[in-house]
């Protein structure tokens with residue numbers, strides 16, 4: 626998927642995604658507030674997650690995504706909110722229709738694993 630989407634489009638997607646998250650009334654307050662740094666890490670991670678270079682692990686070690694999310698209270702509602710923001714960002718950056726649904730499905734598979742609160 627990384628080769629199909631390309632570095633530039635993926636970076637645009639992540640920046641657009643966090644522009645939604647940073648304005649979201651439920652999501653925004655649980656983030657540290659350094660949106661550039663959060664987006665930077667997410668670009669590294671998604672590059673790797675979608676089959677591109679393993680830059681995330683080179684810099685930050687094993688992804689351990691669920692463990693890294695434990696300090697943040699994540700409910701199922703926030704997981705839905707996260708996916709909504711991602712879907713809107715995909716529309717905004719005009720991601721190809723052929724890749725949109727498979728990418729969203731790939732993300733859905735992991736998003737609910739981050740839920741750590743009732």
Ligand code: HEM
Nearest residue numbers: 655656663666667670685693697699703704707735736739
């Ligand atoms: C970090 C929230 C789902 C990937 C974070 C942080 C928060 C957060 C608050 C800390 C930001 C920071 O350290 O700058 C959420 C919420 C989610 C969610 C509410 C909804 C379920 C996901 C998913 C992925 C993901 C599905 C991957 C596909 C990351 C990455 C980081 C991160 C790569 C940076 C980890 C690091 O410090 O190396 N997330 N997240 N998150 N999140 Fe999520």
